[in-house]
Amino acid sequence: MNRLLIPVALSLSLITGCAVNPVTGKKELSLVSEAQEMEIGRKNYAPLRQSQGGDYVVDKKLTAYVSEIGQKLAAVSDRKLPYEFKVLNNSVPNAWALPGGKISINRGLLTELGSEAELAAVLGHEITHAAAKHTASSMSRGMLIQGAVMATVIGTQGKDYAQIAQLGAGLGSQLITKKYGRDAERESDYYGMKYMSKAGYDPQGAIELQRTFVRLSEGKNQDWLSGLFASHPPSRERVDNNIKTAAKLPKGGIAGKDRFKTRTAHIKRTKPAYEAYEEGRKALQKGNLKKARTLVGKALRLEPKEGHFHALLGDIEEKRKHPAIAKQHYNKAIKLNDGFFYYYLKRGLVNEKLKNADAAKLDLERSIQLLPTANAYNSLGNLAQAAGNLKSAKSYYRKAASKDTTEGKAAYSALMALDLSENPQNYIKLRTGLDNKGRVKAELYNPTPRDVKSIVIAIHFRDANGQIRKLKRVYKPVLPSGKKRIIDLGVKNIPKAQLSKAKFGIIGARLAK
CATH class of the missing domain: 2.60.40 (Immunoglobulin-like)
Incomplete structure (x- = not known):
């Protein structure tokens, strides 16, 4: 830890001391102010969603539905925050909350739920993490205090984009992958069920949800182990606690099985498309282009409106050294979803190969607006150097060189060539x-x-x-x-x-x- 942070932290503790948890009413150590909470959530929410696969946009009504349930629960919670709820285009079963009420649930978790009450249980749990300042409390205990209000270099948590050297969502990545303590999980289960009941949902949904999680965890499914269970470990104790909590709450309430089935019909029907896509990416990484092409073709027949699938076709053609054809596929991906960094990054890189410098620069700059990456900065450095703008080239290379990857090392090498004689x-x-x-x-x-x-x-x-x-x-x-x-x-x-x-x-x- 930077030695300068130590006296700052000590003085903060003297100034702020203990704060009252707005959910439990207990006094707790708090070194993170409410304003800092809001800022952390605001700054990290968008880049973190990008690094996790981006927002799911094929069925926009699904996000509206999830947000409707989330806001209904937030309205009866113990802390008023600027809550937001997004569905991420990620097959790993997971959900997470950032400070300030910024909540996301993966498409891959929604396909495993069976009712609106179970969805309410998931969202109520995440709302409690945000409302009860669980992440802020862990930061205050020193787990994440180093660099807590600054962006750092990270590697993505999303499977599909692990090869991209990302910058700018580091704190958010630390926050959502940090394993919650048992007390925080108990609180989130308990108060999440209270919010469910207040909002009119059947708390039995939370019991069924935990039973499902325990069964899946015992099956050692790798997607679950690397996703939700990494930060929210299930246990039979949590099932028993939920049963006890439900006994104290009003009986009955909305289960919403039919409504949930209707609203999630599209993602459940197209789940095999995403499974084929995941296998296609693995095949591409292993160099089996023919298999990758067959699998993404299957995915597109089942779901032609998914930009990720068209981008994978672009990746395959790029690997085959057909940049012009690859560009056509990235064009299609952007037409379907103009808000995901990866499509612009890859189109920018192929535009660079095709000597379309102006188009490459526009695409790479757009990708950085969505999610800064060493790949984009390195290529922008190459373009600036080729144009004779050495000052800009060095600036781009410095940003890329902070990442210890192939692209980062290439940028550092290029920076040295330009800067060694001067510095x-x-x-x-x-x-x-x-x-x-x-x-x-x-x-x-x-x-x-x-x-x-x-x-x-x-x-x-x-x-x-x-x-x-x-x-x-x-x-x-x-x-x-x-x-x-x-x-x-x-x-x-x-x-x-x-x-x-x-x-x-x-x-x-x-x-x-």
């Missing part, structure tokens, strides 16, 4: 000291991915006679990537009192061919 001290590390004979030695370290040579070291010091001396030493041999070298600077008899005041710096270096 060698940013790339080559220097440490100095005296050996046992009183001679000044320097340790040169090259942490970069490129070999360098002709390293120039500037030396400013006051000698034993009190005279200021300015020297330069050049290390001409190649210093390979990741290697260190200790060299004699040819300086001796510097008084120890003056050594601490001496100045040593890297002022020149060149890339080795």
Whole structure:
């Protein structure tokens, strides 16, 4: 942790101390203000949804339906927040809540539910996590305080886009994958059921939901283990607790099986299409293009309006080195859904290959607006460099280079080629000291991915006679990537009192061919 955060955190605790949990009425440590909660949710909600597959838009009425149920529950909750509810285009069964009431449920979880009451149980549970400040409380305990209000570099949690080096939704990713404590889960089950009952739903839906979750967890289904169960572990204890809670609540209420069946008919009918798509992506990753093409063809016959499927066709054609054909498929994906970063990113990359620089720049910039990625910044750097705009190129490369991926390393290498001569001290590390004979030695370290040579070291010091001396030493041999070298600077008899005041710096270096 940055040492500067420690006194800040301590002073915050003195200022804010304990706050009352708006759901339970208990006093709890709170270092995250309500304004910070709202800001964290607002800033992370959109990029996090992008990184999880984007919003599901094929059946827009489905999101309206889920939002209707969510707002109905939110209206009877113990804390008024700017609640939002979205359905994500992701087959992994999962649901999550960000601070400030920003809630999402995956298409893959909706296909496994059997009634509106079960949906209400899921949403009521997530509403409680937001209303009771469970995530903010975990941050206050120090679990996530480092970097808590800034975006960081992440790798996606969504299966389909794991190869994309993403930037900008790091905190959100940490928040939704953090395993909730048992007390937080108990509270969310209990108060979520109370909200269900107040909103007119049958609390038996929560019992059936937990029974289903326990059965699925015992089956070791990998999608469930990596999705909902990673942050919301089910247990027989939770089933028993729900039974006890239901006994204290009014009997009966809305089950909504028929209505739920009608509203979710489309995603359940097209579930095999997404299963074929998932298998198609796996086949593509293994290099089996023929199988991938067959599977995505099956997916499109079942659901022709899904942009992800057309984008997969584009990925296949790109792999076959047919960028013009790939572009046609990305065009179709964007026509079906103009709000997902991946389609613009991939079209921008093929436009770059096709030498359509202006079109590539527009697509890549649009993809960054939706979700910043190292891939997009690296390509924008290439375009700027080709156009002779070296200042912009370096700016793009710096943003991409912060990610330790193939694209990030390529950007760092390109940045070095442009910037090493001007700012060698940013790339080559220097440490100095005296050996046992009183001679000044320097340790040169090259942490970069490129070999360098002709390293120039500037030396400013006051000698034993009190005279200021300015020297330069050049290390001409190649210093390979990741290697260190200790060299004699040819300086001796510097008084120890003056050594601490001496100045040593890297002022020149060149890339080795």
